[in-house]
Amino acid sequence: MWDIMVTGSNGLLGGFLIPLLRAHGYRVLATGRGPCRLPVEWFDEQVVYKSLDITDGMAVWSFIKDHRPAWIIHAAAITQADDCERDPVGCWMVNVTATRFLVDAARSVGASMLYVSTDFVFDGQNGPYKEEDAPAPVNYYGCSKLAAERAVMASGIPWSIVRTVLVYGRSDHQARSNIMTWVRDKLQSQTPIKVVDDQLRTPTWAGDLAEGLRLVVEKNARGIWHISGADLLTPFEMAQRTAGYLSLDTSLMTCVTADSFSQPALRPLKTGFIIDKARKALGYKPVSFEQGLELTLGKPS
Numbered sequence: 206m207w208d209i210m211v212t213g214s215n216g217l218l219g220g221f222l223i224p225l226l227r228a229h230g231y232r233v234l235a236t237g238r239g240p241c242r243l244p245v246e247w248f249d250e251q252v253v254y255k256s257l258d259i260t261d262g263m264a265v266w267s268f269i270k271d272h273r274p275a276w277i278i279h280a281a282a283i284t285q286a287d288d289c290e291r292d293p294v295g296c297w298m299v300n301v302t303a304t305r306f307l308v309d310a311a312r313s314v315g316a317s318m319l320y321v322s323t324d325f326v327f328d329g330q331n332g333p334y335k336e337e338d339a340p341a342p343v344n345y346y347g348c349s350k351l352a353a354e355r356a357v358m359a360s361g362i363p364w365s366i367v368r369t370v371l372v373y374g375r376s377d378h379q380a381r382s383n384i385m386t387w388v389r390d391k392l393q394s395q396t397p398i399k400v401v402d403d404q405l406r407t408p409t410w411a412g413d414l415a416e417g418l419r420l421v422v423e424k425n426a427r428g429i430w431h432i433s434g435a436d437l438l439t440p441f442e443m444a445q446r447t448a449g450y451l452s453l454d455t456s457l458m459t460c461v462t463a464d465s466f467s468q469p470a471l472r473p474l475k476t477g478f479i480i481d482k483a484r485k486a487l488g489y490k491p492v493s494f495e496q497g498l499e500l501t502l503g504k505p506s
């Protein structure tokens with residue numbers, strides 16, 4: 206019997222979650238699509254990696270029947286909103302249908318489900334949002350994540366949903382770009398950038414999100430939880446703080462409104478989360494944006 210199965214382990218969150226769960230002594234089944242891209246030293250008899258495509262319903266069913274995890278932390282998704290808009294069928298298959306496969310298999314072995322969701326379930330008219338605010342997604346990604354939330358809530362199995370916002374982080378094995386590294390790289394190469402100043406987010410360090418998920422499991426906390434950073438910032442403010450932290454030339458930055466970009470998926474304007482419930486009930490304590498800068502970019506030289 207395994208303590209926790211994780212889907213999407215090769216992703217940004219997985220790179221923080223798997224070592225954290227390991228450090229807390231859990232027996233972990235890390236799953237991902239295709240081969241493992243995480244460091245081999247994270248794996249032994251306590252933490253194992255298994256390849257699992259969650260859109261293969263029979264494979265999901267037999268995997269969960271064979272391994273009988275107590276919890277499933279379901280992080281795998283098509284996470285790029287524009288990709289979902291371009292390929293709605295593929296998006297629905299991964300984000301919704303596969304979630305149903307996982308829920309059905311979880312029911313058959315009595316597993317609890319912790320589903321990782323997003324601020325994009327909201328329309329961005331009245332952020333920052335509390336857990337009980339009404340979702341109303343404005344793009345296909347948000348619709349698919351909300352449909353998956355509803356499948357989890359209606360499943361009859363013990364469930365928790367953690368929603369999060371604009372996740373960033375750097376781990377040694379992953380060179381994924383985020384707003385901080387994008388600003389650094391552009392300004393260091395003297396490239397002018399345009400940054401939106403009419404959106405609001407509470408950006409989340411991936412280590413905090415991983416810890417929030419761990420706290421939900423440890424406390425067996427049911428229901429919906431908003432887990433994000435605490436600083437409510439526009440992307441332009443994030444870019445300014447990044448440039449200031451690295452003493453880079455801010456005259457290369459121009460602030461623009463979101464409607465000046467033509468992207469396939471509409472973005473909700475003002476999201477961000479009120480995280481009082483997680484602070485009080487889980488003891489969740491996120492880092493500040495400034496601490497996140499140091500954790501992600503290192504100390505400035």
Ligand SMILES: NC(=O)c1ccc[n+]([C@@H]2O[C@H](COP(=O)([O-])OP(=O)(O)OC[C@H]3O[C@@H](n4cnc5c(N)ncnc54)[C@H](OP(=O)(O)O)[C@@H]3O)[C@@H](O)[C@H]2O)c1
Nearest residue numbers: 213215216217218238258259280281282284323369371372
């Ligand atoms: N990143 C954010 O800003 C953000 C914000 C709000 C909510 N979230 C939510 O947080 C969760 C984790 O996000 P993340 O940042 O870690 O995303 P990520 O880096 O894009 O990771 C998602 C993972 O899902 C995997 N996946 C996709 N299709 C799959 C399939 N058919 N079978 C198995 N695995 C599959 C991907 O595999 P490959 O690597 O092989 O493609 C990827 O490793 C997601 O549910 C996302 O919706 C993220």
